[in-house]
Amino acid sequence: MLDINQLRNDLDAVVARLAARGFAFDAANFTTLEAERKTLQTAxxxxxxxxxSVSKQIGMAKSKGEDVAPILAEVENLKGELAANESALSAVQNKLDDLLLGVPNLPHDSVPAGNDEKDNVEVRRWGTPRTFDFTAKDHVDIGTPLGLDFETGAKLSGARFTLLRGHIARLHRALAQFMLDVQTNEHGYSETYTPYIVNPEVLFGTGQLPKFADDMFRVERGGEDGHTQYLISTSEISLTNTVRDSILKAEELPIKLTAHSPCFRSEAGSYGRDVRGMIRQHQFDKVEMVQIANPEKSYAALEEMVGHAEAILQKLELPYRVVSLCTGDMGFSAAKTYDLEVWLPAQNTYREISSCSNCEAFQARRMQTRFKNEAGKNELVHTLNGSGLAVGRTLVAVLENYQNADGSVIVPAALRPYMGGLEKLV
RNA sequence: GGAGAGGUGGCAGAGUGGUCGAAUGUACCUGACUCGAAAUCAGGCGAUAGGGCAACUUAUCCGAGGGUUCGAAUCCCUCCCUCUCCGCCA
Structure with missing residues (x-):
């Protein structure tokens, strides 16, 4: 959520910055609602x-044993008038809230201007894509004989669900363990295990609700109605909301949390995209990093966090590039986002495998997460999140980059300790 | 699933219809005493929003949401959560 005072004081600038990310803010509607709100609130x-004050008078009069009937008569009309004003005010407040909750974050000054992914700016590349002396297969063709089982996944749960067997299943587990170990042991994140089912207000906090309800899986408890909860689409949701409704001490910052969790996404509206393989799934695992940061340090923290994600790819020796998302391609809550894209030889291209964002105070404002700053004032924190990394896509990258002509796959050295020393999948 | 007890400020904990945003203790901040500290004493110390250049001031908030009332932390209803005992269970 944006700062309403910024909208009141600097509306034109806010409208312009929102336009840069392709969002048309209804300034006229806002101005009208604000004027109504002000009048109604004062009244x-x-x-x-x-x-x-009248109620106090009545109380005092009664305690002295005086007759209160005259005062009561005086306020006869007050009650109705007040009730009418209160309900009008809350109606306007609700409209304002609805308006504001649907507005995305403002892009940071350093974010390149653009409309879509074509305008994203490559920041750097690492590693050299391997040259194959045979035709590289995609992960579906390599993985199916080794234990990637799309048919059974579909039989159990439908499209975009996959079953893993044997060494592939173990490789998947190894990747998650490896990532979690690196983030906790080398980068200072606290390992966290979170609920996968969360309450709606938690999703308001990180920005998935109210706008993106269609992207979520909803669950109902057996034997009960009316209490809809949601499966997390990323553990950013549960990790970030651990500090909702709280005032932190300055010295507690930054709070650095990591978790390995499944992520559930309905993928509504992506029907034609990435239907083959396990690039885009309704359920995938991810190791997530979250930082709750002092606003003065949040951009340094973002650069650092991108490095934490890169470290995984470097240790796995997978070529990648870092991309700064343009204004038009960023997610709802982000002020600035870097994507990591890993090299996929079969597609002959780089594909997103991590996304690291600074949300500034956007989520903090929704969650009411503050800290006591040096002046002793309560100030909103900045929140950051990043994948470190998406496990399923990393599995895809390993299969494709480490494949051999005979259909076997070399286990990256960094993963062998997690695979009981296994060097090759056959 | 059954029975019971609770949810109040950072924490502990009083308050059961009126001047209560809320006693008291503790933590914290400031000052005094001290070479310094501890102890002691004095003062301060919630959040959010509105109005005002400001000093300041108004409103709202006692788990959440409704209701009764001139007036609700206090009474009523619904829900959520915590604890104890029993049952069940990985």
């Missing part, structure tokens, strides 16, 4: 003050 508060 309502005046009436409330009057009611309070």
């Amino acid at each position: 309502t508060q005046d009436l409330q003050a009057k009611r309070n």
